[in-house]
Amino acid sequence: xxxILENYxxxxxxxxxxxxxxxIFIVLGLFVAILISSSIIDLNMTRITxxxxxxxxxxxxILPNLDTNLLFANSQIEGxxxxxxxxxxxxxVLLYETFNMAVLSTLFGFVFALLLSFFSARNITPNxxxxxxxxxxxxxxxxxxxxxxxxxFVWALGVGxxxxxxxxxxxxxxxxxxxxxxxxENAELKSCEAIRSAGGGWVPEMRYGVLPQVLPNIxxxxxxxxxxxxxxxxxxxxxxxxxxGQELYLVINFNYYEEVxxxxxxxxxxxxxxxxxxxxxxxxxxxxxxx
Amino acid sequence: MGSLQxxxxxxxxxxxxxxRIAVNGISLEVTQGEMVGIIGKxxxxxxxxxxxxxxxxxxxxxxxxxxxxxxxSLKGKALKKWRSECAMIFQQFHLIDRLDVLTNVLTxxxxxxxxxxxxxxxxxxxxxxxxxxxxxxxxxxxxALQRVETLSGGEQQRVAIARALMQKPKILLADEPxxxxxxxxxxxxxxxxxxxxxxxxxxxxxxxxSLEVAKQYSKRLIGLSEGKIVFDGPxxxxxxxxxxxxxxxxxx
Numbered sequence: 445x446x447x448i449l450e451n452y453x454x455x456x457x458x459x460x461x462x463x464x465x466x467x468i469f470i471v472l473g474l475f476v477a478i479l480i481s482s483s484i485i486d487l488n489m490t491r492i493t494x495x496x497x498x499x500x501x502x503x504x505x506i507l508p509n510l511d512t513n514l515l516f517a518n519s520q521i522e523g524x525x526x527x528x529x530x531x532x533x534x535x536x537v538l539l540y541e542t543f544n545m546a547v548l549s550t551l552f553g554f555v556f557a558l559l560l561s562f563f564s565a566r567n568i569t570p571n572x573x574x575x576x577x578x579x580x581x582x583x584x585x586x587x588x589x590x591x592x593x594x595x596x597f598v599w600a601l602g603v604g605x606x607x608x609x610x611x612x613x614x615x616x617x618x619x620x621x622x623x624x625x626x627x628x629e630n631a632e633l634k635s636c637e638a639i640r641s642a643g644g645g646w647v648p649e650m651r652y653g654v655l656p657q658v659l660p661n662i663x664x665x666x667x668x669x670x671x672x673x674x675x676x677x678x679x680x681x682x683x684x685x686x687x688x689g690q691e692l693y694l695v696i697n698f699n700y701y702e703e704v705x706x707x708x709x710x711x712x713x714x715x716x717x718x719x720x721x722x723x724x725x726x727x728x729x730x731x732x733x734x735x
Numbered sequence: 736m737g738s739l740q741x742x743x744x745x746x747x748x749x750x751x752x753x754x755r756i757a758v759n760g761i762s763l764e765v766t767q768g769e770m771v772g773i774i775g776k777x778x779x780x781x782x783x784x785x786x787x788x789x790x791x792x793x794x795x796x797x798x799x800x801x802x803x804x805x806x807x808s809l810k811g812k813a814l815k816k817w818r819s820e821c822a823m824i825f826q827q828f829h830l831i832d833r834l835d836v837l838t839n840v841l842t843x844x845x846x847x848x849x850x851x852x853x854x855x856x857x858x859x860x861x862x863x864x865x866x867x868x869x870x871x872x873x874x875x876x877x878x879a880l881q882r883v884e885t886l887s888g889g890e891q892q893r894v895a896i897a898r899a900l901m902q903k904p905k906i907l908l909a910d911e912p913x914x915x916x917x918x919x920x921x922x923x924x925x926x927x928x929x930x931x932x933x934x935x936x937x938x939x940x941x942x943x944x945s946l947e948v949a950k951q952y953s954k955r956l957i958g959l960s961e962g963k964i965v966f967d968g969p970x971x972x973x974x975x976x977x978x979x980x981x982x983x984x985x986x987x
Contacts, residue, residue: 635842638829638895641789642902643819643846648853652842656833 506705529706539714541605542687546673549609553616554666561624562650568628570646586618590676594685605686612673620669627661628654660729667722674718678711737767737802737905744797746783757783759962770932770939772949774981775959781942785908789823790814815846822899826911828891832884836894839883840866843901869897873927889920896927907931909941925952946978
């Protein structure tokens with residue numbers, strides 16, 4: 445007995461030693477990697493210390509000059525909030541456009557991704573060939589950044605939200621398709637077997653055996669994607685794909701400093717509101733209080 | 736009429752040399768309306784045998800025929816039709832937990848309709864009425880609109896039986912139907928299976944791990960050991976020695 449214990453503790457301390465060696469090795473390796481990469485990207489302290497204040501300069505420039513006595517005066521008076529947000533109506537219309545871009549692209553992407561995901565899940569795919577090709581196809585769709593697709597479609601279809609919607613739909617299809625097929629791969633296939641044993645084909649198996657149990661997870665992922673798309677749709681406007689981003693790009697380029705802060709503040713508020721709402725909704729769906 | 740014949744059925748899992756032979760040359764005949772109990776320890780090949788009859792598992796060699804039709808060669812629509820004619824119930828019920836009882840029962844009819852209707856969850860009115868009748872027969876009408884996951888194990892297995900009835904089957908294959916149930920529910924479920932056998936003349940082939948239950952419910956028992964038939968006859972003919980072997984091994 446003593447012998448066994450002794451052996452065991454010896455083995456144990458040997459393992460610890462081995463692990464410690466590897467840990468040190470990995471940390472040193474990471475350190476060297478950081479040194480090499482920082483020399484490549486020309487990272488040095490003087491550049492950072494001289495650069496940081498300039499960041500403050502820009503922020504100071506875009507902040508509005510608000511006069512506390514005149515905050516709620518009309519839009520003709522400098523220093524008031526209405527003066528700062530003289531373009532409020534336009535922003536709201538553009539924000540609404542951005543919101544719609546996110547909604548539509550999430551919706552379309554959701555439908556395409558759901559259809560394709562049944563082919564790209566290893567455990568339920570109807571055949572190996574479709575599994576391979578659909579999986580590669582989805583990889584391509586999400587591998588190309590949406591901004592690249594947006595540039596392509598702006599060039600092809602002209603400036604406007606349509607290009608942005610198509611670009612985001614493509615990326616959403618790829619991203620959700622992967623997540624959905626992973627959800628399917630964790631599905632319990634007992635009811636599929638029962639449906640097959642009753643003479644039901646692949647389509648009823650998917651519809652009744654798989655879909656009901658994966659639905660809560662799938663909707664939760666779709667909502668998460670919607671949150672991501674709201675943020676993406678603001679940035680994608682920079683290349684002319686519509687929405688508030690297009691306006692933001694414009695005011696940045698024309699150095700309409702106060703408008704930059706006005707728009708950014710609106711975007712942040714919108715994103716936070718939607719994140720909170722959709723986050724709460726997702727929690728409810730996961731907990732199963734809703735179907 | 737309605738006779739099911741198995742001819743030297745073999746099922747081997749895995750490659751030739753190191754493969755495990757689950758069913759090793761089984762031949763038997765079951766006539767329409769019989770209630771057959773299959774007994775044997777776990778791993779004896781009971782479940783594989785049943786799944787082969789339904790074609791959930793493909794036999795390595797041998798053949799199955801029903802009324803002179805070779806079942807083993809069926810494909811596509813004909814295979815689906817055969818599957819719906821020999822309904823199956825499972826040890827763990829294999830229901831769709833998140834859907835209501837009625838829809839679960841209606842899934843027994845999925846093979847009969849266009850997929851576009853199936854996708855949209857559209858069931859004909861007469862099928863719905865039939866499903867409600869089946870639930871009534873199993874004393875579950877009151878639960879028709881409840882989610883399956885809210886039901887007890889015994890109730891779930893009876894929902895599975897109702898689903899099987901919707902297939903208008905000629906054969907009912909029951910794979911350890913009472914293994915995950917308590918004694919009281921086991922009796923209800925077995926009584927229901929027996930009732931279906933008696934009243935509708937549906938052939939029942941039932942895998943059971945309990946010899947007692949098997950003796951009680953079927954006039955013909957088939958004992959399996961290592962994929963081979965070691966007994967086939969009425970329960971009275973089962974010798975003490977043989978039942979000891981089949982039964983004791985199960986208790987290991």
